[in-house]
Amino acid sequence: MGLTIAEKILARAAGRERVKAGDDIRARPDFIIAYDFPGYTDVIFRQMKEDFGIDKVVAPERFAMFIDHMVPAINPKEEELHQITRDWGTEQGVPVYERLGIGHQVAAELGYATPGSFAVHFDGHISQLGTFGTLAIGLRRHLLEAFVNEHILIKVPQTTRVELTGKPRPGVMARDIFHHIVREIGSSACRFQVLEIAGEALDHISLEGRQSITCLAMFTGAITAIINPDSRSLEYALPRARLKLDPLSSDSDANYAAVHTIDLTDLEPVVVIPPSPANTRNLSEFTGTEVQVGYLGSCASGRLEDLRIAAQVLKGRQIKPGFQLNIVPTSQEIMRQAAEEGIITDLVAAGAFVTSSSCDYCFGRIGAMAAGQRAVSTGTLNVRGRMGSRDSEIFIVNAAAVAAAALDGCITDPRKYL
DSSP: OBOOHHHHHHHHHTTOSOOOTTOEEEEOOSEEEEEOOTTTHHHHHHHHHHTTOOOSOSSGGGEEEEEOSSOSOSSHHHHHHHHHHHHHHHHHTOOEEESSBOHHHHHHHTTOOOTTOEEEESSGGGGGGGGGTOEEEEOGGGGHHHHHOSSEEEEOOOEEEEEEESOOOTTOOHHHHHHHHHHHHOTTTTTTSEEEEESGGGGGSOHHHHHHHHHTGGGGTOSEEEEOOOHHHHHHHTTTOSSOOOOOOOOTTBOOSEEEEEEOTTOOOEEEOTTOTTOEEEGGGGTTOBOOEEEEOSSSSOSHHHHHHHHHHHTTOOOOTTOEEEEOOSBHHHHHHHHHTTHHHHHHHTTOEEOOOOSTTTTTSSSOBOTTOEEEEOSSOOSTTTTBOTTOEEEEOOHHHHHHHHHHSBOOOGGGGO
16 A cells, blocks of 8 residues: 555654554654744743753754744834744744745745655644645644654644646636635545645646645644645745755555545635635625725735736726725735736735735734624634624635725625626
8 A cells, every 4th residue: 555645754754664644653843833922932932941951952953933923013022022032043043034924935935845844833824835745734832842852743644635626717716726625525524634635627726826725724624735746846846945855745556534526617716704714605695795804915825826816906996995905915025026027016006005924914913803894805714803803704705806895895706807
């Protein structure tokens, strides 16, 4: 019996020839990644010394810290947290990346998305590194183990494979594809498993779109998502890679917990209605629903193709008076590229508020909504209170639909503007 890509990566990380789902192993993460956040990294730094008597991490080149939340700081306590992170990085010889954008995206830009590598974080959205053949798992509070031990205990997970077929229609984006996957297989179908994305339809999905899909794996119950590397992902990842590893792929006779085939041929734009990321519906069922706020950004969207299609919808037009359209590129590198292409000019000319990359709009620290307001969003969640008042509502749509809603003041099929 062959092995999945996840089993192969964990076997290498454990120094074994092979492992199988269900095995308890001690694996050495190639990368330990985190962003500073109160109650997480500051606690880990303290516990290292006070509870474990450890002054220095082993192999600091494996670590990467990002400052991408609470940027810029709005009070002294937030800035104190950032300074704690900077000081810890200097003390440990660990790089701290600040104001470069959302860490999950910037990690790929900086080469931590090394094909064949094993990475851990406390945030599950690190799964988007799986676009490049990296097994990147969110450990939540158990990340402390990776800070104090060179190896971590982990049970080799099962893998569910989703094979995408067909060619998506114009106006259908990766966000629609992912949320349709949830609709088809269920929000707990991959509970504690790896979600492996495959199939001929990947030829029609950009790397940026694949990042959107793998980023959101947690909403199928999965601990991560991964795609077997192809020429496009290797062309991006290998020149940036921080380690020299052989890219790995699943064997044709690998053992899967389940295999699902999903045809994208007839898929139309979707909307995920509040208050759960499991509530996927066809967008056409909700056209005309009044909305007052639009958010285009997050670690799941806000990449160049999202900004391009929003500019295509908005160019030469004006957003509805009173509508608040906030656009946050996922990284400063993406913002620079968008500026060079003239995309930022088109967005601003239409009345959008475009701001530097940060996670803060996604969790309501900035741009908070009042009771009774509704938003269309490419953020990661639509639960109550995610973007402000618990009495506001969030409708998740693709980037084109955010832009179209900004013009009409209501949920709109963006294809009429494309």
